[in-house]
Amino acid sequence: MRNSEQQPPLDSVDRALKLIVALRNGEVLSVKSAAERLNVVPSTAHRLLAALCHGGFAMQNRERLYRAGPELAAWSEASRSISHVRQIVRPELETLVGILDETVQVWVLEGPQVRYVDGVESDQTLRIRVGMWDQVPAYCSAGGKALLAALSNSEIEQLHGGGLPPWRSTRITSVVALKRHLATVRQQGYATNIEEAAQGVNGIGVVVLDRQGRPVVAISAAIPSIRFSKEKVAACSSALLAAAHAVEKRLLTSGAVG
Numbered sequence: 001m002r003n004s005e006q007q008p009p010l011d012s013v014d015r016a017l018k019l020i021v022a023l024r025n026g027e028v029l030s031v032k033s034a035a036e037r038l039n040v041v042p043s044t045a046h047r048l049l050a051a052l053c054h055g056g057f058a059m060q061n062r063e064r065l066y067r068a069g070p071e072l073a074a075w076s077e078a079s080r081s082i083s084h085v086r087q088i089v090r091p092e093l094e095t096l097v098g099i100l101d102e103t104v105q106v107w108v109l110e111g112p113q114v115r116y117v118d119g120v121e122s123d124q125t126l127r128i129r130v131g132m133w134d135q136v137p138a139y140c141s142a143g144g145k146a147l148l149a150a151l152s153n154s155e156i157e158q159l160h161g162g163g164l165p166p167w168r169s170t171r172i173t174s175v176v177a178l179k180r181h182l183a184t185v186r187q188q189g190y191a192t193n194i195e196e197a198a199q200g201v202n203g204i205g206v207v208v209l210d211r212q213g214r215p216v217v218a219i220s221a222a223i224p225s226i227r228f229s230k231e232k233v234a235a236c237s238s239a240l241l242a243a244a245h246a247v248e249k250r251l252l253t254s255g256a257v258g
Helices: 011-024 031-038 042-054 070-080 082-100 142-148 153-159 175-188 230-254
Strands: 058-060 066-068 103-110 113-120 135-137 191-194 201-209 215-224
Touching: 011 031, 011 042, 011 066, 011 070, 031 042, 042 058, 042 066, 058 153, 082 103, 082 113, 082 215, 082 230, 103 142, 113 142, 142 175, 142 191, 142 201, 142 215, 153 175, 201 230, 215 230
Parallel strands: none
Antiparallel strands: 058 066, 103 113, 103 215, 113 135, 191 201, 201 215
């Protein structure tokens, strides 16, 4: 019997790993392109892609194409160099605080959660502290909703296959309701959080996209409820969107994202 180190890998494992590498590198695959890459029939490619979706390594978008799923987030984050992204976003945060006089923060999506990565605190006596949460369910934060809105409905369903993570003050109680809410976020271009993460805290968030339209980070303004108004929403959303567009341009020229 030959030594196991000399034996070729199992075909199914080898093929799945090839697809994972492609997805990790930012490729978007159809069933046909995956089949051609692996030299297999489309039905075999479809089964492999479905298995990767089930394991969180792939996601299917609204065009029925496949891209990297949440389990590849660590690789994606490394390739984007979040530390580099943080450096690029930081000047915009400082400008935003000067304009809005409210605390602003940066978030990344990690599965169904968002993680705080940076922030600048307002100087006002009544203000929201930066980094109040290291992680929070994406669906109950303004930055998280902005990130989720950049995904397709099928990706939202895959991220929340076990339902929405419980959170004491949320107003959204089902994946169906979340998808309806995200449709509004996409239409208006920004997300809001009305005391959904914590009592007395409201937020407005926008997403920063890479050149392929994938979410990189979200920028949000955290506002005490007493200062939250329609006028505040209009001013904050306009300033945040301008900052996000500026960051996208700088990321594009810096090569920090794909």
